[in-house]
Amino acid sequence: MINLHFFKREDLSEVSYTLDEIQLRYTSTAEFALNRIKERNTNLEFPITIFEDEKAAGFFILDFGEDKLDLTDNPNSTLLRSLSINPKLQGKGIGKASMIQIDDFVRENFKNCDEIVLAVNENNTSAYDLYIKVGYQFDGKTRMGRSGPQRLMYKKI
Numbered sequence: 001m002i003n004l005h006f007f008k009r010e011d012l013s014e015v016s017y018t019l020d021e022i023q024l025r026y027t028s029t030a031e032f033a034l035n036r037i038k039e040r041n042t043n044l045e046f047p048i049t050i051f052e053d054e055k056a057a058g059f060f061i062l063d064f065g066e067d068k069l070d071l072t073d074n075p076n077s078t079l080l081r082s083l084s085i086n087p088k089l090q091g092k093g094i095g096k097a098s099m100i101q102i103d104d105f106v107r108e109n110f111k112n113c114d115e116i117v118l119a120v121n122e123n124n125t126s127a128y129d130l131y132i133k134v135g136y137q138f139d140g141k142t143r144m145g146r147s148g149p150q151r152l153m154y155k156k157i
Contacts, residue, residue: 002097007034007047007059014056015049017086025147026124030059033082037061048105050085050098058085059093062106066116070143071152075113078106083127090119099134101156114157119143119150128153 004142007015007030015030028036031046044065050058060083070077080102085095106113119138120128131153132138143150 001053002057002094002101003051004098004101005049005051005060006109007049011049011056015059016086017088018022019084019087020106022082023087025117026121026127027084028082030082030084033059034060039114039153040065048092052089052094056086057089058083058098060084060098060102062110064110064113071117071119071141072115072154074115074117076112077117077154078110078113080116080118083118096134099130103110103155115154117154118151119145119152121145121147122149123147 012030019027019029032045037047042065042109044063045065046062048060049056050060061081063079063081068077071079083095088142102116118131120131122142128151136153136155138151138153142149142151144150
């Protein structure tokens with residue numbers, strides 16, 4: 001059973017897994033993402049822990065700050081960023097189940113939000129395929145990211 005919860009400090013040890021070189025091209029570690037939130041100090045970024053049963057299995061951030069406006073002109077959207085699943089648990093459907101649950105999590109916790117946006121590197125085909133399977137749309141918009149071209153994707157909720 002997959003559940004999403006707002007990140008708590010006690011989750012840090014379980015989400016401090018090591019990502020390989022390829023994964024680090026496309027996402028950041030939880031620790032790096034949490035440090036960025038602290039530096040920005042906007043109170044508009046919400047770290048989320050993904051649990052499989054009662055064990056932390058992954059991490060992502062819902063960002064309601066200005067960065068989302070690079071992907072959409074919808075002020076009622078959130079930017080999904082820094083998604084990762086513990087490499088020891090990958091391939092079990094945790095990512096897919098999490099992405100399906102994000103919709104209800106956002107609806108329940110952020111009543112004014114009606115869209116989730118994200119940017120996925122064009123070379124990260126497995127992530128792109130996952131996003132398409134769970135209902136994200138790509139209408140041809142791209143941008144240059146730190147590791148090359150990115151597809152801008154969105155999902156109305």
